[in-house]
Amino acid sequence: xxxxLYSLCGTDxxxxxxxxxxxxxxxxxxxxxxxxxxxxxxxxIPTIEGGVSKTVPVLxxxxxxxxxxxxxxxxxxxxxxxxxxxxxGEGGKALTRLVEGYSQRLVHPVVTRIALFDIYxxxxxxxxxxxxxxxxxxxxxxLEEIRASRDEAIAxxxxxxxxxxxxxxxxxxxxxxxxxxxxYILFGALQWLRLTSGSLHLPADDLVAQxxxxxxxxxxxxxxxxx
Numbered sequence: 001x002x003x004x005l006y007s008l009c010g011t012d013x014x015x016x017x018x019x020x021x022x023x024x025x026x027x028x029x030x031x032x033x034x035x036x037x038x039x040x041x042x043x044x045i046p047t048i049e050g051g052v053s054k055t056v057p058v059l060x061x062x063x064x065x066x067x068x069x070x071x072x073x074x075x076x077x078x079x080x081x082x083x084x085x086x087x088x089g090e091g092g093k094a095l096t097r098l099v100e101g102y103s104q105r106l107v108h109p110v111v112t113r114i115a116l117f118d119i120y121x122x123x124x125x126x127x128x129x130x131x132x133x134x135x136x137x138x139x140x141x142x143l144e145e146i147r148a149s150r151d152e153a154i155a156x157x158x159x160x161x162x163x164x165x166x167x168x169x170x171x172x173x174x175x176x177x178x179x180x181x182x183x184y185i186l187f188g189a190l191q192w193l194r195l196t197s198g199s200l201h202l203p204a205d206d207l208v209a210q211x212x213x214x215x216x217x218x219x220x221x222x223x224x225x226x227x
Contacts, residue, residue, distance in 0.1 A: 002036075003028075006048045006058040009039035010122035015226060017119070017195040019108070020069040021057040022188035022223070027073050027181055029219040031083040035059075042127045069188075070100060073181050086181040099174065099182040106160050107189045112139075113153035115196040116146050122196065154201045161208045168207040172214060179218065187215045191223060 005028065007021035016022075016039040028035050040048065040056070048058050053067035061079070066072045074093070077086050087093045120131055120143055136142055158165075164186060167174065174182040190212050194200055202209040216224040 002060070002062065003033060004060040005035050005037045006045075006056050006060075007037055007039045008045070008056050009041060010119070010127070011041075011124050012122065013039045015122075015195055017192055018056055019111075019188035019192035020055075022191045023069045023181070023184045024057045024059065024072050026179075026184040026187060026215075026218070026223065027076055027086055029222060030086060030179070030181075030184070031076055031080050033076070033080065033083070041124060042130050070097075088175065088180055092175075092180060092182075096180070096182045096185070099185050102163065103185050103189050107186065110153050110157050110160050111189055111193045113146055114150055114157070114201065115193055117143055117150075118196045118198070157201055158206070158208075161202075161206075164211070165207045168211050173211065179215065183211075183215060187212065187223075195226060 005021070005024060007016040007025070008018035009016045016025075016037065025037065045056055046054060048056070049060065049065055052058060052065055055067065057069055057072060058065070058067045059072045059075070061075075064075065064079070066075045073086050085092075087096060116135065120128055123131055132143055139146060164174075171177065173179040174186070190200060190208075194212075200209055200212060202212075204210075
């Protein structure tokens with residue numbers, strides 16, 4: 001069965017960086033499913049599969065075409081029930097929504113402030129124009145104004161990760177002894193930061209940094225291989 005994941009890149013197709021796409025890269029590996037990843041720049045996303053979605057990830061799995069990272073994860077759980085679970089049951093699905101909200105409402109805004117200009121710098125000119133216009137309109141500031149607050153955002157990041165750090169004092173993954181989709185949600189946010197800004201901006205002995213290293217080692221270090 002042909003399985004294709006459409007994701008996001010800048011000028012370097014070997015460095016896909018979308019946090020939402022990384023959730024699904026890890027989810028597919030968790031399920032042990034083969035796939036081809038096709039990273040595309042921002043301005044090419046509307047051409048995917050005849051314009052099925054304005055955002056990535058988009059997964060083509062045989063005749064099935066699914067967008068939105070959480071919907072894709074739910075699809076994988078239902079379509080491949082004999083493979084390792086992404087949620088660990090119905091309660092896990094509900095709790096994963098909480099992790100999703102925490103990541104997108106508290107962690108993503110800080111990562112955005114840290115990495116925004118770095119993302120801009122790795123885009124082709126036509127994508128830079130789109131990125132500048134769309135992000136400045138969304139955030140109400142110029143990219144340069146956001147870059148000026150970068151050091152403040154780096155200082156804020158450890159505080160935003162405090163709930164994660166508390167949990168990691170009791171277990172190695174959000175999922176317990178082994179990771180679940182909830183882990184991949186937060187991993188995607190920090191992999192986004194790593195791949196665009198070049199650093200996690202956390203000390204090596206931070207519990208979150210150590211958890212991130214464990215995630216990088218998963219699946220024969222496939223995520224770590226993206227430099």
